[in-house]
Amino acid sequence: MSVWTDLPGQGAVVEQLSRAAASERPTHAWLFTGPPGSGRTNAARAFAAALLCEQPDPDARGCGRCHACHTALNGSNADVMVMVTENVSFTIQEVREWVAKAQDKPSSGRWRIMIVEDADRMAERTTNVLLKAIEEPPPRTIWILCAPSPADVLVTIRSRCRPVGLRTPPQQDVADLLIRRDGADPALAEFAARVSQSHIGIARRLAMDEEARRRRDRIVRLPLRLRGVSDAVVAAGELVEISNADAAAASEARNEAERQALLQTLGAPETGTLPPAIRSQLKQLEEEQKRRAKRAVSDSLDRVMIDLTTFFRDVLTLQLGTGAQLINEQLRSELEAYAGKSTPEQTLGRMDAIAEARRRLSTNVSPVLAMEAMAVSLL
Ligand SMILES: [Zn+2]
Structure with missing residues (x-):
């Protein structure tokens, strides 16, 4: 078990990120791309956990067992901030607040990690505020931006970030994850992986929640x-x-x-x-x-x-x-x-x-x- 265990079908990405986490000077700006449901945000959290992991051996970082790994994964680590917006796009005010927070020193870990979910939901003027923060980051801050594809963010941002490309995980890998991690019934897990087209979050709900399956069934039968x-x-x-x-x-x-x-x-x-x-x-x-x-x-x-x-x-x-x-x-x-x-x-x-x-x-x-x-x- 490690922080990478629950990223189905992303072998190449896991290799790239664990190598970066083992380094003493990882790149300070990253762009994680992949279709919705491919596990972008989970990969970003896993990377944050590996960067903060308390294992003395750098190659063992991302152990999944220490306090830093645990809290980074479950969203309660004070040094990991996840930016989400309730609006169709981020407001300039929201981004300014986050950029200000990024200036702080880490509270207990090695890094302060700023994860931006849906970095594509940003107007150009707002992006420029973020761009400035990424160009001149404080020494202990790491930005992880997430978007569906590299083309969804401005080239000025893209060119300053190291790219990490997630692929749509194979259906079987998604089904296996649901069976292993969530204890899903195998037949339901396979059904859910297929109808969600490998969207991990949606597949999980469909496999585990009968009401969710019933709702989906009403939707797809509607044309009939x-x-x-x-x-x-x-x-x-x-x-x-x-x-x-x-x-x-x-x-x-x-x-x-x-x-x-x-x-x-x-x-x-x-x-x-x-x-x-x-x-x-x-x-x-x-x-x-x-x-x-x-x-x-x-x-x-x-x-x-x-x-x-x-x-x-x-x-x-x-x-x-x-x-x-x-x-x-x-x-x-x-x-x-x-x-x-x-x-x-x-x-x-x-x-x-x-x-x-x-x-x-x-x-x-x-x-x-x-x-x-x-x-x-x-x-
Ligand atoms: Zn750890």
Whole structure:
């Protein structure tokens, strides 16, 4: 067991990062890229843990057993800060605050590590604030930026960061991780890895949570229920409702895990009143969680659209007879019937309608309106 154990299918990246962690002068700015769900943030946390690991032998760093490794991985290490935004993009104010924090010396470890999730969600003016911080970092600060691909960040940033490219992990590796780490049922783990298209976080929820599976099933069966405009309106409302329920369920599980980890790290008593210092830390965590909840809803809406797209992607696979694996193999007969009643051109048009709704949702249009327009185009 080490900090690298839970990064399925990323052998090359693990080798690169463990070598860097063993060095006494690691590069101070990194750009981690990889498709959503490939484990970008987990890789960044694992790297932070390895950099701070307390093992005396540099080559053994990232042991996964020492206090620094533990706290860096569970999000309670004071020297590891993770920047997330609840908004569609980071505000300049948010970035300024973080840049100021990056000036501090590490509190107990060797480094202060600043992880920026979704570094692509930044306007150019905001990026320039970050750029200055990366160009002239304090000697003990390391920045780790995460984005879907190198092209998603400005070239000025990209050129100052060492690149780390994660790939979409193979389905089997994701399934194995769920079985080993989370104790998932093997058949469910394989199903979840396939329908989530190797998105580790989504696959985990689908494998472990029956309600999440039921919600996804309602989404991908939706095109089968559409007969007329009134069905489309009802379906749109249903999609918004499903994504809200999904966001709430995802946040709830994560929030509770974070709370427990923080209490444990702070050495909180099991019963009785919490000391004021611990209460204030908890309050801080709760505020961060509240900010994140808004973001969870928009992420979840996007996920609904991705799931819906898989239905038409499968229909197209059947219509073109490419013989590729169906994402929704469990719906094969329904998909075949649907494919027989429409043309590839119609299918492509419907996929375009979903893509257009995704684009509109990213501009803060009312979810119900965007979904209604889309559902009508799926008729
Ligand atoms: Zn360690």
